[in-house]
Amino acid sequence: MDPRKNPYSPGAGQNPPEFAGREQIVEQADIAFDRIAAGRYAKDFMLLGLRGVGKTVLLNHLHRMAQDKAFETIRFEAPEGGLLARNIVPELRVVLRRLNYLSAAEHRLERAATALRNFASIFKIGYEGFEFGASAEPLADSGDMERDLPELLIAVAEAASARGRCIGIFIDEVQYLTTEELSALIVACHEASQRSLPIIFVGAGLPQIAALAGNAKSYAERLFDYPEVGPLEDAAARRALAEPARAEGVAFEGEALDTILSITECYPYYLQVWGKYVWDNAAQSPITRSDVDRSNDEIIYHLDTNFFRTRFDRLTPLQQQYLRAMAELGPGPHKTGDIAAALQCESSRVGAVRERLTRLGMVWSLRHGETAFTVPLFDDFMKRAIPVLEPYVPRRRQK
Ligand SMILES: Nc1ncnc2c1ncn2[C@@H]1O[C@H](COP(=O)(O)OP(=O)(O)OP(=O)(O)O)[C@@H](O)[C@H]1O
Ligand SMILES: [Mg+2]
Numbered sequence: 374m375d376p377r378k379n380p381y382s383p384g385a386g387q388n389p390p391e392f393a394g395r396e397q398i399v400e401q402a403d404i405a406f407d408r409i410a411a412g413r414y415a416k417d418f419m420l421l422g423l424r425g426v427g428k429t430v431l432l433n434h435l436h437r438m439a440q441d442k443a444f445e446t447i448r449f450e451a452p453e454g455g456l457l458a459r460n461i462v463p464e465l466r467v468v469l470r471r472l473n474y475l476s477a478a479e480h481r482l483e484r485a486a487t488a489l490r491n492f493a494s495i496f497k498i499g500y501e502g503f504e505f506g507a508s509a510e511p512l513a514d515s516g517d518m519e520r521d522l523p524e525l526l527i528a529v530a531e532a533a534s535a536r537g538r539c540i541g542i543f544i545d546e547v548q549y550l551t552t553e554e555l556s557a558l559i560v561a562c563h564e565a566s567q568r569s570l571p572i573i574f575v576g577a578g579l580p581q582i583a584a585l586a587g588n589a590k591s592y593a594e595r596l597f598d599y600p601e602v603g604p605l606e607d608a609a610a611r612r613a614l615a616e617p618a619r620a621e622g623v624a625f626e627g628e629a630l631d632t633i634l635s636i637t638e639c640y641p642y643y644l645q646v647w648g649k650y651v652w653d654n655a656a657q658s659p660i661t662r663s664d665v666d667r668s669n670d671e672i673i674y675h676l677d678t679n680f681f682r683t684r685f686d687r688l689t690p691l692q693q694q695y696l697r698a699m700a701e702l703g704p705g706p707h708k709t710g711d712i713a714a715a716l717q718c719e720s721s722r723v724g725a726v727r728e729r730l731t732r733l734g735m736v737w738s739l740r741h742g743e744t745a746f747t748v749p750l751f752d753d754f755m756k757r758a759i760p761v762l763e764p765y766v767p768r769r770r771q772k
Contacts, residue, residue, distance in 0.1 A: 374656075379652045380620065382645055387430070388433070389613060391613050391616040391617050393605055393610070393613040394605040394609025398431065399434065405573060406438065406541070407442070409573045410539050416596065417562045417574040417575070417576075417596060418435075418575045418599075419578070419597045419599050420578075420602050421577075422601065422602030427642075428577040432448075439539075439541035444541040446541040446543060447464035447543065450545040450546050451544055457551075457557075457558070462492065462496075465525070466500070468529065469489060469529065472485075472532055482532045483508060491514035495514045522561050526561040530570035533572070539572065542574045544558075544576045545576075548734075555589050559593050560590065562574050562596055577602075579734050579737070581731060583599050604641070610634050611630050614630060617648070618658075626659045626660065628661070628662040629651070629660050631662075633648075640749050642748075647668070651668045676754070681751065684735065692726055693759065694716065694759075694765065695716070696751070698765075699746065700751075704746070704749070705752065706740075707745070708742060709742050712727075712744060722767070727744060
């Protein structure tokens, strides 16, 4: 079929042609935004899911919704290793400029500007050319992130409230924040909600955030809703494939859809990848099962050389070996002890490797003592990448 008309969109953060299966979370957020706008309490959100399930796309969707409801918003992706201050200062500066534009400056805006200026200065973030006058009030300037960030965000929320506006804070890849930054953010959300300020936080990231947040502040559990962003349900996955084609006057045979759903396990990124290749390879409508069968090798080759390989190449030999041992046992999840046994060593010896792989988003554990790959089909790739599993050899004895 004509590649110029190919509707599918495999790629990080790429808006899918049919945004399927997230209706419940969208509805939940819609209600929360309206409640905040009406001066009522609503929980903050942390969208949790593995790599490639559609967290960024969903976060962007919720961000646009908040903008449509006239929220003043900031949105950024936390870089690895934190640096929250560097990201948040320029974003909040834009918000304050917009609030300032809404009407003449007054006391609350002045305070927020002071807080931002002090915060930027103490965390060594450039703020040259800052337009607002700022008083000498000691605000958000202790150098302790856990005190300063809440003070800053509360000052900004109060300024917004004085203008009759709401603030939405959208942060992707929250797991990359440092423990201190995450704590500061949780304290800020907590204090803002206690004061009924018109501010809502929506974060997204890997599932371990729930534990990280809970460890940082035990009350985080009650502060956030943690909607799970996972593979799509069967009907939604069918829609994600069939609707974009239908809009171009192209149909899928039921068997073709069944096959794609079964291979991809309804994993959103793969749905887009299969959609794209199968479309390009099909000669005419309807797309058949044999079009899918003919495309599979090419798709796997594409995933091997791009998606899987880029992840694999970032790992140390020991981390690769750990994943290879998991692959030996099948798609998983696997008992952590069984993986160690496949490596012919004790669990405690490879605990640190497993922990690092979890932080990198390569493995995760739904239940204690279990380890699973974060994306389907990775086990097969590992067997292709490392055909033979070698036993674990402690580093000092490695040549
Ligand atoms: N609801 C959906 N319906 C159909 N396709 C989707 C949906 N959500 C996401 N996708 C597709 O899945 C792919 C991955 O989406 P996205 O980048 O948002 O995932 P992610 O969870 O943020 O991944 P990562 O953890 O790697 O950042 C994209 O190609 C996107 O078009
Ligand atoms: Mg993402």
